[in-house]
Amino acid sequence: MTSVTAAKPSPPRPSAIARPIRARTAATVELAGRDARAAGMLERDTSRRLAALRAAIEQGRRDGSITSTRDAGAxxxxxxxxxxxxxxxxxxxxxRATLEAIAEVVMDALTH
Structure with missing residues (x-):
């Protein structure tokens, strides 16, 4: 008896994942001004993202990697x-080099 082993599917490429997310995000942002449901989704997403960023900034202050003295929300x-x-x-x-240069400016703003 011959056994056949199915090949493992390869994981999706990041670009294949990112495209639907970008499209959904763009559509939500576009509709937010006219659609209360889309506006609510956008507001919840932004609130979660800002809360995570505030927490990371506060943690950075505690460990000394972020020296900005502004309120963490700004x-x-x-x-x-x-x-x-x-x-x-x-x-x-x-x-990539351009995006990394932008990220460096952000880090400079957080540490000066």
Missing amino acids: PARFVNATIGGMRVSSQGGAD
Whole structure:
């Protein structure tokens, strides 16, 4: 009796995962001004992201890696807005070096 082993499926490529997420995000943002449900989804997503960023900033302050003395909400909003801009830049063709340079500026802002 011959046994046949099924090949393991390869994991999806990050770009295959990111495309539907970007499309869903773009649609939600586009609809938020006209659709209460979309606005609620966007607000919940933003609130969760900002809470995670605030927590990371506060942890960074405790361990000394973040020296900014501003209320944690302000740098969290700055990082969140920068990430959005980096997404747009990436979709527009920005290369890795450009995106890393942007990230370095964000880190400088948090540590000075």
